Amino acid sequence: MTPPQNPWQQGGYPQGGTPSGGFPQQYPQGGFSQYPQSNPFAAPPVPAQELAAFQRPITVEIAFWIAVVVPLVATVLSVLSYLMLQGFVNDSIAGTTGDSDIDRQLASIANGFLLFFFVVLTIIYLILTGLWILFGFKMRAGKNWARITLTVLAGIWMLVGVISLIQGGSMTMTGDLDQRQLPGSFFALSYSQTGLGLVGMLVFTALVYLKPSNWYFKAAGRF
Numbered sequence: 090m091t092p093p094q095n096p097w098q099q100g101g102y103p104q105g106g107t108p109s110g111g112f113p114q115q116y117p118q119g120g121f122s123q124y125p126q127s128n129p130f131a132a133p134p135v136p137a138q139e140l141a142a143f144q145r146p147i148t149v150e151i152a153f154w155i156a157v158v159v160p161l162v163a164t165v166l167s168v169l170s171y172l173m174l175q176g177f178v179n180d181s182i183a184g185t186t187g188d189s190d191i192d193r194q195l196a197s198i199a200n201g202f203l204l205f206f207f208v209v210l211t212i213i214y215l216i217l218t219g220l221w222i223l224f225g226f227k228m229r230a231g232k233n234w235a236r237i238t239l240t241v242l243a244g245i246w247m248l249v250g251v252i253s254l255i256q257g258g259s260m261t262m263t264g265d266l267d268q269r270q271l272p273g274s275f276f277a278l279s280y281s282q283t284g285l286g287l288v289g290m291l292v293f294t295a296l297v298y299l300k301p302s303n304w305y306f307k308a309a310g311r312f
Contacts, residue, residue: 146301149229151291156225156239159289160218166282167214171207174202174273217242228297231309241265243290250287256281 160294178199221242296302 092149124272132260141234143303145231146305148299148302149295149305152302153225153229153287153294156221156295157227157294159285159293160221161216163282163286164211164214164218166278166285167210168273170278170282171203171211173278175203177272177275178203206252233306233310236302240297243294246286247290250283250290253283254287 178196221239224235224239224242228239
């Protein structure tokens with residue numbers, strides 16, 4: 090009596106079977122990559138509330154562009170004011186003494202003082218504009234110290250603007266031109282520059298301390 094023939098010795102497996110006696114596991118098309126794999130060392134996900142608070146709100150975005158655009162526009166208006174004032178000085182001195190050579194010398198002296206004042210003022214404007222833009226980018230990135238610094242600068246700007254509005258109507262030339270009022274276009278440009286600064290700084294200060302902005306800076310400080 091011969092033992093029953095071992096089916097595995099025939100060179101094959103039972104139909105649909107495996108050497109272990111089971112059936113091949115069916116994997117989805119694409120292999121093991123279709124199955125999600127968790128990383129035990131991955132950081133826990135950020136809560137949805139904190140993630141929403143960390144997203145930059147529109148209030149901070151608008152305040153950033155105010156911090157960039159308003160100082161640049163104020164600098165351009167300052168240059169236009171100088172050019173207008175220079176033309177006014179030349180027209181006022183012309184024909185004052187009746188001697189063209191003396192008139193030219195007086196105009197040269199007046200323009201020299203005016204140019205010196207303009208250069209100093211422009212350098213100050215450019216430095217402040219650079220600081221506003223630099224701190225504006227830091228504030229946009231969520232740095233609370235930049236927000237506080239710009240708030241202080243905005244307060245100083247508004248104070249200077251109020252003083253300028255109070256004294257603006259009494260601006261006169263000195264010396265032989267002390268009775269000559271500056272042209273109305275100069276005052277219009279000066280008031281426009283001052284008004285732009287006041288409105289821009291008021292809106293900026295309000296925007297960076299609204300509730301969405303406060304949430305943003307608080308959330309940014311945690312990361």
